[in-house]
Structures are given as C-alpha cells and as structure tokens.
Amino acid sequence: MNMKTSSRLQEILSNGEFAVTAECGPPRGANPEVIRKKGELLKGWVDAVNVTDNQTAIVRMSSIAGCAHLLQMGLEPVMQMVTRDRNRIALQSDIMGAYSLGIKNILCLSGDHQSFGSQPDALNVFDIDSMHLIRTVQTLREDGKDMSGFQLNGPPCMYIGAAANPFADPFEYRVIRLAKKIDAGADFIQTQCIYNMDRFKEWMKMAREEGLTEKVHILGGVTPLKSAGMAKFMNNKVAGMDVPESLIKRMAGVPKEKAVEEGLKICLETIAELREIEGVHGVHIMAIEWEEIVAEIVEAAGLTPRP
Amino acid sequence: MIVGEQKPISEIKEIIAPYKKILILGCGTCVKTCFAGGEDEVAVLASALRLACKKDGKEIEIEEFTIERQCEDEFIQESAPAISRNDGVLSLACGAGVQALARRFVKSPVLPGVNTTFIGVLEKQGVFTEECSGCGNCRLDIFGGICPVTRCAKKLLNGPCGGSQNGKCEINPETDCAWQMIIERLRILGQMDNLRIYVPPKNWQTSLSGGPRKLVREDHMI
C-alpha cells in the first residue's frame, strides 16, 4: 500500500483491530480549557480524535492548535483540513507545521461553504479541492517533495484520511469518487453519519465489488440522536444527510424523557451492524458538543479496552 | 453577455446628490439585453429621478443619452458634447464601460449606476445565469460543457462534494449542482470515464488571481 507512518491510528488499523475515533470541536475563542476538557472525556476511550477545521464555516480556534493541545495530553489527534479558507501555500505550510508539532493524521476535506457560517461575507479560497489535498499529502510523504517539486528538509509523513458520503447524490457515482480518493492517496475513510443502513450496505457492497476495501480502511460514521426533532432537522436541513422515515417515527414514538435513551439504542445497533459488515474497519463517533457520551457508547458497544 | 443590475434608486439618489446637472449615459449592448442600462432603462431612470427630486424639493437637470457601447472609444466620443454640458455622468454601462468613460473624460466625475455581476447567458426570458468566470484556461472539453470553476460553489474539479442532494447545491436549493449536471452530461456523451481521471490543481495565473489581464494583438495594430 503506502509508506508506514508513525501514526497510532495506522498501527491499529493495520493490525486488523476495529478502530474507534471521535470528534472534537475547538472553542469559538482562544480558551484551551475547552479542548482540554473534551480531551479528558475522550482519553482512553478512542484511538484517535478528529479536530474540526472551522466547521460549518464558523470561526473557531484552529485545528492545528486544537490538535497540539490534545497531543500535550497524550491523545492522538487527526487534524481536519478544509480547502475553503487556505490556498496551496498555506495548506502545505500548515501541514509541515502540524507534523513538526507531532500531528500525524490528517483528514482532507473541501469544507462547508462559507455562506453557512459566521462570516458569509468572506471571500472563499478553494484554490485546490480535497482530491488535490489528498494527493499533495501523499506526495509530501512518498516523495518528500512539495507541490512545486522542491525537496523538503524533513518531509511530513502523515496518515491520510478522506471523507465519504454514501448518502449524497448521485448514488452510483459515490463509489467512483471513493476509488478516486484512494488513487489520490487516501489511507482511511470516515463516512458521513449513518442512519440509512440499507443504503450504506449497498454502498459497501459496491465498494467491495470494486476491490476498494482491500485498499483503504473504512470507518463508519455514527451520531447518536437526541430527539425526533433532531432527526427531522438533520434529514431536512443538513446537506447530504439521509434519515429514514422509520427512524424518525421510532424516535417520535417514545416519550420525550426516553428519547435520548432510544437514540443511544439506535446508535449501538448501528455500531453492532457495522462490526458485521465486511470492509468496515472501525467506527467514527461524532457526538457533537456531547463528548461525554462517547465513553458510554464505546463501553456499551463492547469496544473497551482500547488497544 | 455581461450581466448587471441597476442599483437601487435610493443608492443612485445618494450617488448623484452632489450634482445639479447630470447626464445619464446608457449602453446599447450587454446592459441593454439584461434590462439594466439600455435606452429604455435610461428613460425610466431619468423620469423616476426627476419625480423623486421634485418631491424632495431638490433641483436637478437630467439629460439622457445612449451610445452603442461604452467600452469602445469610437462610440464613447459621440457622448463628448453631452458630457461636457453636465456636472457629472451617471453611467449605466458595466464596470468596464464606466472606467472607459473615466479614462477618456478625465475631468468629469463618472458615477456607476449599475452593479456589474457576471458573464452569463439568457436561460429563458427574464432569467440570466452565470456561466463563465474568465479563468483564462478553458477545459470545458473534459467537463461535458459545464464549467465547475464557475458553477460549482467550491470550484471543485474532481467531482461533487458531500453536500450535493437531489441535484441541488448545498448553498441554495434553487441552484443546480454543477457536478450532478456534469455527470449527467458525461453519461449522455458516454464519457463517464472522465470522472475517474484525476484533474490536477488549476493554474490560476491566467485568471484574475494573476493580476488584471491584457490582450495584445500585434497583428491588428498598425
């Protein structure tokens, strides 16, 4: 496959373990305590923690800084990097800086459009797309060269992740896109959170048929639902999300006090199913602003202790 | 054509406020086609401004004139007498036209009356859509004739993002996802394999990013 990095996440996946990753959003400000608290809640329960990059285009502490704080606590960060705000100069520069700080994993994304965020009046960048970013990180690692062909003094050797959304359109194309990302250099994939298990299984089947599961580690995304309202909101208002009517009904069918419990039940059922799907090598738990629940989920899913 | 929209009248009133004698100069090409600044629009704006100023008790004299194009000296010079008669010119041309006037009539205040927006087409009567952003290096051949640089909100060159749903772009449910359209077109053309090709990062030097551009055709210069 590709060169071995010193990423702990790569080690776990290469050993054939079912990996567990989670997500952590930096604060809207410079207060590092926020990140540290989240780190404490996740430490020991997951193999790596993604730190988002100005997610939904809302200005937050940078991902690289968030990752550095987690590193100091002994956690393994995955730096998320979007191409919305930085050109190729800044992106490569930040990758080198991140690696020099000890950050070994990167998730390459295009990024939510700035019109969603706190600064819709900003000029966006999109100098390169996520595909280019993946290839760039691979070239930095494999050839030790930057995009201009310059031989680097200390090339960054990062473990490369990419996102996949089996629930966006057009469906048949999604596997072609996955193949393309793998060709560009993706080592692992984290998918959009799964509610429509049938559609996900269909996508996995297509991925297996193309031999893609031999080439990349896929981690299925999950997000526990808290209410029927949340389920409806995600289905209607969040781009690229597919929440089946049956699930919304199920959430609506329980009394309000029991909704969180039901949502967790669904989440655990999803994780159990993921462990049975050939080609799925881990789970990515996105409990946004609810990091404390991750420990409970990991334990209830029987995924402790972590290696 | 170049598409623009006439500024709101409240804004135009503020822009012309310092002047007592104004020439509204229209353009008979692009802005005429998108109903922003042709002869008819000049007449309507002049009339509306006169009414507005009369109501506010403000004295103003408004002259109306329209030339074929405001981006060529040959036509611009026809407006010279009218421009010299007035304190200022409110140009309803695109930004290029306004600047061409300013270049020629250095001593006359030239004011913009139109917000120039994009290079586009008439999709159907009354509807204009942006199609080209002048990147200077056209690859419409590999994208099935649909430009992802212009029509994809993220300028993606290697396929749609995860926000594409029901053929629409995540930023606006009325905007078609350019990549969905490209995929459909490539399917019809039997060129779906194009989707597997890694399209490398774009060289933006030929675009505005590389600085304002100039085209010199020596073969047309005496």
Place this chain on the structure above:
Amino acid sequence: MNDNFTPKITLFHCINTVSEIGGFSLTGQDNFELETVKLPCSSMVKDVFLLRAFEAGSDAVIVLVCPEGQCRYVEGNIRAKKRVAWVRNLLDEIGLDGRRLSLRNISAGDTIATSRIIQNVLKDLEDLGPNPAV
C-alpha cells in the same frame, strides 16, 4: 378634501376595451381632469409612459386592459400587468406611493365599469392627495 385640489387622471386604455372614452357624468363628483391615451394593445404601455404621466402632473394613472385570457394578442395584458406592478414598486421607492397607479381588467365596451373605476380612483385620491412631485 382640499377644495383647491382638482385631481388629474391619465387613463391608458387598450382600444379593444373601450374604443372611445366618452364624456362622463359621475354623480357628485365631476371636478376632475381626465387625459386618455389610446393603445392598440395594453402591452404597448411602456414603463416610461407611466412615469412621464406623473411628470406631466397626473395625480393618478389608470391602465385599462382586457380580461386575462381574452387579449387579442394573447399575452399583452399580462405584460401590462407585470409592467404596472414594476412601476408601482418604483413609485413606492421614490415616495410617490404606488397606489396612484392601477391596472384594471374590463370587458369590451363596458363603459359602466369604466365609470366605476374612475370613481374609485377619485375616492383613493381623497386619501392620497395631490402628486407630491408637482
């Protein structure tokens, strides 16, 4: 009502509505001036004509068109409707009040409806007052 205010109305009409606007006797109110403009089709009413009517001193402008679906030239009255709506908006923006401009559909030859329309406009002018840009 201000005694010195003699309302001036300009009436644009498609000749397929009424061919001639004759003299009117409106009970209780005949103190007004009426200017009529004949058009071969109501779609000929350009934005600038409506505005110039106000520049010339009209307090209200009426556009008479054929009923929808009965335009001799198919969409003429629809175009007129769109234009009138656009100019009404413009009049609001410049502070003249878009209500001074109205479009009414009348069946061919219906002079009674025409009288009633003018009467209603005169009533509106009692509220709106004279054209502030005169």
